[in-house]
Amino acid sequence: MVRQKTSAFQSSKPVTIKDLAEILHTTPSTVSRALRDKKGVGEKRRKQVKDLARKMNYQPNTVASGLRKGKSRTLGVIVPRVNRDFFSDVIAGIEEVAFDHKYSIIICQTHDQLDREKQYVETLLSARVDGILASLSLETNTYDHFRKILNARIPLIFFDRIPAEMDTSRIVIDDFEGAYRAVKHMIDNGYRRIIHFAGPDYLNVYRNRKEGYLAAMKSCNLPVEEDMIIHNNLTLEAGRKSMEEVLNKGMVPDALFSASDYAALGALLFMQEKKFDIPGQFGVAGFSNEKFTSYINPSLTTVDQHSREMGRYCTELFLKESIGEKPPPSKIMLSPELLIRKSTQRKSKQ
Amino acid sequence: MVRQKTSAFQSSKPVTIKDLAEILHTTPSTVSRALRDKKGVGEKRRKQVKDLARKMNYQPNTVASGLRKGKSRTLGVIVPRVNRDFFSDVIAGIEEVAFDHKYSIIICQTHDQLDREKQYVETLLSARVDGILASLSLETNTYDHFRKILNARIPLIFFDRIPAEMDTSRIVIDDFEGAYRAVKHMIDNGYRRIIHFAGPDYLNVYRNRKEGYLAAMKSCNLPVEEDMIIHNNLTLEAGRKSMEEVLNKGMVPDALFSASDYAALGALLFMQEKKFDIPGQFGVAGFSNEKFTSYINPSLTTVDQHSREMGRYCTELFLKESIGEKPPPSKIMLSPELLIRKSTQRKSKQ
DNA sequence: AAAAAACACACAAACGTTTGTGTTATTCTG
DNA sequence: CAGAATAACACAAACGTTTGTGTGTTTTTT
Numbered sequence: 001m002v003r004q005k006t007s008a009f010q011s012s013k014p015v016t017i018k019d020l021a022e023i024l025h026t027t028p029s030t031v032s033r034a035l036r037d038k039k040g041v042g043e044k045r046r047k048q049v050k051d052l053a054r055k056m057n058y059q060p061n062t063v064a065s066g067l068r069k070g071k072s073r074t075l076g077v078i079v080p081r082v083n084r085d086f087f088s089d090v091i092a093g094i095e096e097v098a099f100d101h102k103y104s105i106i107i108c109q110t111h112d113q114l115d116r117e118k119q120y121v122e123t124l125l126s127a128r129v130d131g132i133l134a135s136l137s138l139e140t141n142t143y144d145h146f147r148k149i150l151n152a153r154i155p156l157i158f159f160d161r162i163p164a165e166m167d168t169s170r171i172v173i174d175d176f177e178g179a180y181r182a183v184k185h186m187i188d189n190g191y192r193r194i195i196h197f198a199g200p201d202y203l204n205v206y207r208n209r210k211e212g213y214l215a216a217m218k219s220c221n222l223p224v225e226e227d228m229i230i231h232n233n234l235t236l237e238a239g240r241k242s243m244e245e246v247l248n249k250g251m252v253p254d255a256l257f258s259a260s261d262y263a264a265l266g267a268l269l270f271m272q273e274k275k276f277d278i279p280g281q282f283g284v285a286g287f288s289n290e291k292f293t294s295y296i297n298p299s300l301t302t303v304d305q306h307s308r309e310m311g312r313y314c315t316e317l318f319l320k321e322s323i324g325e326k327p328p329p330s331k332i333m334l335s336p337e338l339l340i341r342k343s344t345q346r347k348s349k350q
Numbered sequence: 351m352v353r354q355k356t357s358a359f360q361s362s363k364p365v366t367i368k369d370l371a372e373i374l375h376t377t378p379s380t381v382s383r384a385l386r387d388k389k390g391v392g393e394k395r396r397k398q399v400k401d402l403a404r405k406m407n408y409q410p411n412t413v414a415s416g417l418r419k420g421k422s423r424t425l426g427v428i429v430p431r432v433n434r435d436f437f438s439d440v441i442a443g444i445e446e447v448a449f450d451h452k453y454s455i456i457i458c459q460t461h462d463q464l465d466r467e468k469q470y471v472e473t474l475l476s477a478r479v480d481g482i483l484a485s486l487s488l489e490t491n492t493y494d495h496f497r498k499i500l501n502a503r504i505p506l507i508f509f510d511r512i513p514a515e516m517d518t519s520r521i522v523i524d525d526f527e528g529a530y531r532a533v534k535h536m537i538d539n540g541y542r543r544i545i546h547f548a549g550p551d552y553l554n555v556y557r558n559r560k561e562g563y564l565a566a567m568k569s570c571n572l573p574v575e576e577d578m579i580i581h582n583n584l585t586l587e588a589g590r591k592s593m594e595e596v597l598n599k600g601m602v603p604d605a606l607f608s609a610s611d612y613a614a615l616g617a618l619l620f621m622q623e624k625k626f627d628i629p630g631q632f633g634v635a636g637f638s639n640e641k642f643t644s645y646i647n648p649s650l651t652t653v654d655q656h657s658r659e660m661g662r663y664c665t666e667l668f669l670k671e672s673i674g675e676k677p678p679p680s681k682i683m684l685s686p687e688l689l690i691r692k693s694t695q696r697k698s699k700q
Numbered sequence: 701a702a703a704a705a706a707c708a709c710a711c712a713a714a715c716g717t718t719t720g721t722g723t724t725a726t727t728c729t730g
Numbered sequence: 731c732a733g734a735a736t737a738a739c740a741c742a743a744a745c746g747t748t749t750g751t752g753t754g755t756t757t758t759t760t
Contacts, residue, residue: 014502016716027740032718042738057498062476063422064716067413067745074456074477083442088433095432095459099466104473106424106454109445116449123454126412127424148407152364265645292642295615366746377710382748392708414746417715 015058024048035060066128075318076124078108078117078134080161085290086307087135090159093311094133101319103130114139121145125152131318136161138233141202155321159314160305161203169317169329171310175205175287178303178336179212182285183257185301185338187220189346191255191283195228197242197263209259209287227251234259239266247274255283255344261290261302268300268343283344298342306334365408374398385410416478425668426474428458428467428484430511435640436657437485440509443661444483451669453480464489471495475502481668486511488583491552505671509664510655511553519667519679521660525555528653528686529562532635533607535651535688537570539696541605541633545578547592547613559609559637577601584609589616597624604632605694611636611643611652618650618693633694648692656684 021031026045034041034049035058041049052058066072075098079087091107098105106129108120117137124132125148132149135158143163149156150168158170186194196213199206210229217224230246232238239258243266246253258264264286268278276282278298285301286293293300317330371381376395384391384399385408391399402408416422425448429437441457448455456479458470467487474482475498482499485508493513499506500518508520536544546563549556560579567574580596582588589608593616596603608614614636618628626632628648635651636643643650667680 014716017718018716028717029719029741030739032716033739036718038719040738045738059472059475059502061417061478061716063413063417063478064745065718067411067417067715067747068717068719070745072413081442082432082445083435083438085433088438091457092431092433092459095457099459104456104458104477107441107445107457108454109442109449122409123412125409127454128411128413152409269645290641292645295619295642296645297647364746367748368746378747379711379749380709382746383709386748388749390708395708411746414715415748417717417745418747418749420715 014061015053015056016061017058020049020052020056020058024052070128071130072128073103074127074129075103075105075315076108076120076127076129076132076134077105078110078120078124078132080110080112080135080137082107082109086160086288086305089307090135090311090314093308093313094315095311097312097315097319101315103315110137112138114142118145121149125149125154129154131155131157131322133157133159133314133318135159136163136203138200138203153326155318157314157317157321159310161205164204167329169321169331171313171317171330171332171334172204173305173310173334173336175208175336176212176215178287178305178338179209179257179259180216181212181336181338182287182301182303183213183216184219185340186255186257186283186285186344187216187222189279189283189344191344191346192222193228193251193253194222194255194257194283195230195246195251195253197234197239197256197258197260197267198229198231199234199259200231206259213257228253232263234263236262236266236269239263240270241266243267243270254281256285258284258286261286261288261293261300264300264302265292265296268296279343279346283346285344289339293339294341301341301344302339304337304339306337310334364411365403365406366411367408370399370402370406370408374402420478421480422478423453424477424479425453425455425665426458426470426477426479426482426484427455428460428470428474428482430460430462430485430487432457432459436510436638436655439657440485440661440664443658443663444665445661446658447662447665447669451665453665460487462488464492468495471499475499475504479504481505481507481672483507483509483664483668485509486513486553488550488553503676505668507664507667507671509660511555514554517679519671519681521663521667521680521682521684522554523655523660523684523686525558525686526562526565528637528655528688529559529607529609530566531562531686531688532637532651532653533563533566534569535690536605536607536633536635536694537566537572539629539633539694541694541696542572543578543603544572544605544607544633545580545596545601545603547584547589547606547608547610547617548579548581549584549609550581556609563607578603582613584613586612586616586619589613590620591616593617593620606632606634608634608636611638611640611650614650614652615642615646618646629693629696633696635694639689643689644691651691651694652689654687654689656687660684 017028017031021028031049034046082088110117114137143165156168162170198210201207230242232242256267264284268284271282287303289302289304293302367378367381371378380391381399384396432438460467464487493515506518512520548560551557580592582592606617614634618634621632637653639652639654643652
């Protein structure tokens with residue numbers, strides 16, 4: 001005998017509102033209203049419809065309803081990479097709030113490439129997402145693709161890596177403050193010749209971290225020679241290499257403040273190979289609070305960016321913008337948290 | 351004077367195919383065919399249409415075309431958490447292949463909760479995604495929601511955490527083999543009383559890792575007492591706590607093979623606090639190759655799961671299933687890679 | 701040069717909803 | 731109990747595409 005599944009498991013084409021209407025000898029409009037608890041449908045009929053819908057395993061078609069309503073209850077999220085702790089934490093935060101409000105999220109990885117970013121903006125626009133949350137790619141130096149989003153009257157919220165050139169809602173942490181506090185802390189611990197690994201100047205986050213570094217040094221009257229600021233791409237390998245070059249040039253820094261944890265790690269590993277005592281002879285601080293920073297030895301002083309909260313806020317900003325008349329853009333700046341760990345704590349101060 | 355933007359920046363309602371048709375005194379069908387390079391449109395007209403589309407910044411509406419075509423070029427991805435290295439790496443892999451084939455991906459976090467998983471399946475089904483890639487939540491012990499996907503004739507590919515109960519395409523790594531090799535390696539390095547942190551038995555991955563552990567021990571005639579296998583939820587805290595309990599019970603293991611890197615780390619940190627020399631007095635190996643494992647000290651021996659490749663394969667499996675007649679489900683098993691690091695390398699063997 | 705084939709296009713229906721408007725029956729009001 | 735208000739529904743149009751079919755026109759074939 002053929003195995004007979006319950007009616008929930010019939011295959012074939014999905015059941016539509018029309019099908020339900022036909023069976024009940026009524027019309028699609030009534031069924032639609034019944035299902036969504038809109039008025040204009042009698043008690044009895046409503047129950048009848050809902051019962052049948054359940055029985056026939058009716059699945060609402062959000063594509064159709066999206067087309068009709070002009071809303072997709074979908075959010076586009078554009079990030080450089082999904083598998084970076086910072087970004088995946090932000091995404092986790094976004095997803096949480098989005099889920100609570102019945103939004104789905106489409107994620108887009110730019111791989112830090114401008115043309116991918118552009119292409120994804122097109123895709124999201126075509127998908128008629130209700131909003132876009134984005135963090136700039138490293139290559140982004142033009143913003144017309146983002147302006148298109150605004151012109152389409154779709155809420156656009158930037159987080160972390162934001163364009164100075166556009167007047168949109170945005171949420172960042174205070175990178176300047178985070179860097180300033182990290183460097184100040186290092187100085188307080190007796191480090192003096194602190195070098196800095198910086199990212200590209202055209203990205204707000206790296207520019208601000210550099211400024212924070214400079215301000216902290218200046219506030220203590222510590223000189224910053226030109227070659228104490230090393231721009232690289234902030235990967236582990238870049239950090240290791242830059243550190244090597246610094247030593248090869250004959251410089252004798254006693255600490256490093258890196259705009260990225262990975263680059264900090266690269267330098268730290270290199271210095272350990274060279275038998276430098278960390279934090280004794282050389283202090284290291286990073287930025288972002290990647291998970292590994294608390295597990296390595298010595299644990300790495302870093303700046304936490306409240307990534308998950310950033311994601312949550314970001315989505316809340318979108319929700320605010322998506323209802324009613326467009327409010328003026330909100331600019332939120334979260335306070336970073338300096339996490340003082342072993343890599344910057346000298347046993348004896350200066 | 352009012353600032354005048356180029357035509358690319360007009361606001362108002364999006365341009366539709368109908369609009370283009372009207373302007374060119376032709377019909378939507380012709381415009382549609384012209385834009386998509388379908389035959390039935392003259393050279394001249396085609397150029398005319400494309401030029402106008404560009405000029406008016408026409409954005410195709412994938413919602414409408416999705417409704418008409420019954421395909422959304424969208425993939426649903428269901429994972430326990432997006433901010434775990436393993437899963438975010440898989441997602442990165444999925445995104446890469448999906449992007450190349452012009453698919454968008456909707457990501458869903460179950461937070462290891464069954465009801466969230468169910469709800470997301472409904473959402474994805476309603477969104478009429480073209481396929482679903484999923485890894486089970488810890489709580490999943492019922493599969494009707496997944497069967498619905500199959501009944502809707504939507505390709506469903508499981509990865510890593512898969513249900514034994516369903517006959518779908520799937521891709522896993524050989525957890526048994528990975529565990530076996532890890533434990534064998536530890537035995538080869540002189541460890542004898544190796545304990546095991548295991549996850550829930552109803553999840554294939556943890557069951558297989560445990561089996562691998564048992565097989566390796568057995569192959570060397572090493573006894574495994576009941577209390578040498580500790581089930582916990584595999585978090586860092588759980589690892590620490592379990593380790594503490596083991597010692598408190600008066601057991602004297604000389605090594606740990608943990609089904610998770612985090613739990614391994616918890617145990618490792620605890621043992622270090624208790625002044626055990628690792629790997630000298632106590633060896634530790636984990637599973638998953640989380641990023642931090644190579645940066646900690648001692649670096650952690652672990653098993654790499656080729657997560658990115660898994661994501662890529664997974665999407666390729668979907669692509670294969672989405673064309674033509676449904677092929678029989680593919681069952682792919684990737685070979686894990688044992689990464690031998692310091693945490694299991696005794697200076698002097700035995 | 702007539703018949704056949706190919707082409708360029710218009711027309712119309714369809715995908716599955718949602719929503720405004722009309723129609724009839726029921727309930728309410730004074 | 732007439733008239734108004736309300737309710738329960740049906741009807742039809744619309745969202746923006748895609749695609750099958752029909753109709754002239756041009757090109758090719760012989």
